[in-house]
Amino acid sequence: MKVLISDSLSDKAVEILEKAEGIECVFDPKITPEDLLKTIGEYDGLAVRSRTKVTAEVLAAGKKLKVVGRAGIGVDNIDLAAATKHGVIVMNTPGGNTTTTAEHAIAMMVSLARFIPQATASMKSGKWDKKSFEGVELTGKTLGIIGIGNIGSIVANRAQGLHMNVIAYDPFISEEAAEKMGIGLVDLDGLYKNADFISIHVPAIKETMDMINKDSIAKMKDGVRIVNCARGGIINEADLAEAIKSGKVAGAALDVFANEPPEEGNPVIGLDNVILTPHLGASTGEAQENVALAVSEQIADYLINGTVRNAINVPSVAGEVMAKLSPYITLAEKLGSFQGQLADGAVEEVTIEYSGDVTELDVAPVTISALKGLLTPAVGDNVNFVNAPSVAEDRGIKVIETKSSRAIDFASSVTVKIKTKSGESVVEGAIFGKTEPRLVRYNKFLLDAVTEGTLLVLHNNDKPGVIGEVGTVLGEGGVNIASLHLSRQVVGGESVSIWSIDSEPKADVLGKLKKISNVISAEVISL
DSSP: OEEEEOSOOOHHHHHHHHHSTTOEEEEOTTOOHHHHHHHGGGOSEEEEOSSSOBOHHHHHHOTTOOEEEESSSOOTTBOHHHHHHTTOEEEOOTTSSHHHHHHHHHHHHHHHHHTHHHHHHHHHTTOOOOGGGOOOOOTTOEEEEEOOSHHHHHHHHHHHHTTOEEEEEOTTSOHHHHHHTTOEEOOHHHHHHHOSEEEEOOOOOTTTTTOBSHHHHHTSOTTEEEEEOSOTTSBOHHHHHHHHHHTSEEEEEESOOSSSSOOTTOTTTTOTTEEEOSSOTTOSHHHHHHHHHHHHHHHHHHHHHOOOOSBSSOOSOOHHHHHHHHHHHHHHHHHHHHHHHHOOSOOOEEEEEEEEGGGGSOOHHHHHHHHHHHHHHHHGGGOOTTTHHHHHHHTTOEEEEEEEOOOOSSSEEEEEEEEETTEEEEEEEEEETTTEEEEEEETTEEEEEEOSSEEEEEEEEOOTTHHHHHHHHHHHTTOOEEEEEEEESSTTSEEEEEEEESSOOOHHHHHHHHHSTTEEEEEEEEO
């Protein structure tokens, strides 16, 4: 079997694959996209970092390709949907660079507080200027962390060692779990109001893009300092630049940018109070060695022994079992994602219930799939089919798996129920035909809804004209409707509708939908 390493990995990582019995390793870290497309059909495995783009076209051409391994966490450069379609396992290496990235965030914060890069540049230009670089102490200051995952929790621990008061916003962590870490859990507005420093550690998903903008900055303390070593695009760079110029924000330290490298004329580049590094969060010898060794070992172990570790798009299941479980694994992940995107507050408990024929199978991988779907909206690439249970445990989420004998209208069904402080939410799904997942119940409403693409989930009072007005607003906003599924219990009561739409409505369109008379709520999710 042949494995291509198409990005720069350590010599030891190359050595692991070269020494693996039955594997031929080709190391070509400068291969062009054109040559990759021409030659990928020869390979059983592909090891990449962030340079190589594993597109749908590449995956279609990889007729022998069985596994793609990413040396790192983020898999933005890999088309996961296409990989799954072609039966290619995608692995990452979570944990290999978490400490390194957390340390970089701390280093950026310290540098920001004491003007270290600016003072260094001043001295190298021949000056001895002490007055221009009067900083602030970290001791006694409040650090607000947005996102307490693997990296955010390490940042919190290090900041506590500096005698900082640490508060955090994370809708997917329980108060009990935060309390164990010595962190005060607050809402986002509370964090903005009280934090002297803000460090961002959330994935780049729809809900987090542009979350730091002129409106959120207006809620922050005067003189706040902001650190972003997570993902580009979470901060609106133009709004940040204006806030720094006005003095609202005292400074910022950025390791990631909306466009990398930043485009010419980026408004934050020339500001004296901004510290910049070129996406160095994971750039230490130890981290690069760790992730490179891990991905090589994982690829070799899968190709030789069939062992799946840290897979993003498939749980570790024997082939003959996977044939039976695959539709339910897909269904459970979609149900979990549905709940995760609509959850009102931190999830405290999740129950996955199985009914019908599926109860005769080993459903452990299906449960893990539901957890992965539930956690991904908050955790992003840090959660996969291997670590989902431990991520749930770390966040204080109680997981219950049950098999039910209750009567159902389908051969099998999977139900995902979550509990938050706001109450309970229940979704049930079934497989139509042999492989098509469908949503058949949302709380008290029976449905027959598709579970893919962009969905508008609408709650409204059952009054004439609501559906027509919603359709008009969508049409005027350039949003095409693919299908519509309605449900109500009693005439004139509350009803639910799920609209399958071809594109995501812009913010102003969604705002108009929410203002329609008799509309209770309108949320857009992606499955």
